[in-house]
Amino acid sequence: MALDAACRECQNPLPAGARFCNECGLPVSAVPVAARRRGAAALPWAVAGVAVAALAGVLVLRQPADTVAPAAPAAPFAQGAAPGAGAGDPTKVDLASMTPRQAADRLFDRVMQAEATGDMATAKQFAPMGIQAYGMVEAPDADARYHVVQLYRVQGDAAEARAQADAILAESPTHLFGLFGAAQAEMVRGDTGAAAGFYRRFLAAYQDEVARGLPEYQEHQQGLPAMRAEAEKATTAR
Template identity: 40%
Template sequence: MSCRACGSAVPATAKFCHKCGANLKAELPAAAWRVGLPWGIAGAAVGALLTALVLRSGAGRGATNEVQASFGSPLPAPDISQMSPEERASRLFNRVMVLAQADKQDSVSFFLPMAIGAYQQLPALDNDARYHVGLLQLAGGNTTPALAEADTILTSTPTHLFGFVLRAQAYHQLGDRAKERRAYAAFLKNAPAERARNRPEYNDHKTFLDAFHQEAVRRQSAAPR
């Protein structure tokens, strides 16, 4: 038996490929990922993508080659069998985010369960990991679980900025402009004190948070009085 994603030989009883992590029991979407699907985008867009992905520092270093590859360059599937659980989760997160940025929704749907499952296998989820899970859910258009991650973050840390970011993005997808504005307002209200705490996850995602802050200011200034 061969993996339909990377072509590796796998036992007939296997549920996931030991090489690339593909779900061997799932139906393959019509336009799903195949060997050679590029991981990244070319040129200046790479920098913007890295900002949008809000990669953890360790994950960013581990995925540099994949993300910087040109969009037309075939790349083999990553070997996740030798990775730690944390690295596996981060690598799959990177892949889903790159595919979402490229608007490859069939491929996002294919890899999303693997990425979510990888985070579920971690011993514990801190606020940064829950933020990543929320972003994954939003990439799949799943606003309810994304909002649940935001609620969990804000329950444990009521002023944590990642909770407001997830809420703003989820309500934007839902078209609930009133709640979206409230999420942006809550972000702006709590940002000065929260950024002063120098939480490690804020330092990892500084560029993204700066950009989100600017967007929040713009949204608030454009809001109806």
């Protein structure tokens, strides 16, 4: 890429090596433009070397689940930003100063908030960036993998969402995030029977799993009851 390039969508000047536009979030197509410099206040969304690709964020998810339906509901615990991700307007934060996990969580929040407000165009625009960002996180834990489940769910990719849930279950067969994520993946696929099966396993494991006091359960302790309620509705409706 040339020293200066412009976003093909909004013509915003981009730093060398940028993968996404820091104004509109569109993947960069390097189009050289006359050198136009912004002041030091410009947000560094792309950083050379080991930096995280473009990100932003603030999360919340909510969809009704009266029945096990092909369109999977969002994660009930997605109300607060992930630790270290911060809050407020993400465009005012220097994302280059964050760890890869913090930046990935921030973009996940952006996708979830957009979905919660019905802005699916934005949610689907940023979901691939979030998936790419989590791919830069070394040794992702169950919480990170569950976030990726949700990003693939937003994209409507049941196979990849299920693969991430299975990775959680491979390490811990009764992990609530793995079971709930697998159920959501099957809902996206349209296999309501398989989804209900995972929801029942979730309910059967719930008390013992919560008692384990895993860090991810403690972090999302306010959201877990909502997940249980969703699973109960999905199974009793059958």
